[in-house]
Amino acid sequence: MDAYRDASISVVGISFSSDDKTTVIKDELHLDFPIVSDLRKSWYKVFQERRVGFRSLFSGRIWLIGMRALLAGRRQRKSDEDVWQLGADLLLDGNKVICCWSSPRLEDRPGFEDVVRETYRYRNR
Numbered sequence: 001m002d003a004y005r006d007a008s009i010s011v012v013g014i015s016f017s018s019d020d021k022t023t024v025i026k027d028e029l030h031l032d033f034p035i036v037s038d039l040r041k042s043w044y045k046v047f048q049e050r051r052v053g054f055r056s057l058f059s060g061r062i063w064l065i066g067m068r069a070l071l072a073g074r075r076q077r078k079s080d081e082d083v084w085q086l087g088a089d090l091l092l093d094g095n096k097v098i099c100c101w102s103s104p105r106l107e108d109r110p111g112f113e114d115v116v117r118e119t120y121r122y123r124n125r
Contacts, residue, residue: 001032001033003112003116004112004115007116007119009115009116009119010033011033012033012034012035012036013026013031013033013034013035013036014035014036014038014043015035015036015037015038016037016038016039016041017037017039018037018039019037022035022036022037088100088101088102089101089102089109089110089115091115091118091119091122093122098118098119098122099118099122101114
């Protein structure tokens with residue numbers, strides 16, 4: 001995190017969890033940056049580039065997951081989590097999105113060098 005501070009980049013986490021749960025997560029993971037609770041998923045809805053379409057409800061994979069859950073005795077309910085794992089990493093300047101990395105795969109998310117490169121590219125344009 002010091003490297004981000006040295007580059008004058010602020011990091012903020014956004015969670016769908018309540019303030020209380022977010023505080024527990026932050027303490028358990030020893031995070032030294034703020035985490036904002038977004039129960040209404042406002043940030044997610046505004047900035048998320050990838051969306052899951054209606055057709056995905058009819059995919060065999062989704063039906064298989066649902067059937068396994070029912071056979072295991074789990075009730076279907078609305079989830080408060082990012083079940084599609086469509087999280088994103090955003091580089092913002094105020095309300096302006098400078099860059100958005102969106103991927104369900106952790107290995108595709110930006111590293112420090114990617115964030116710094118885009119920051120300097122934006123600042124020196």
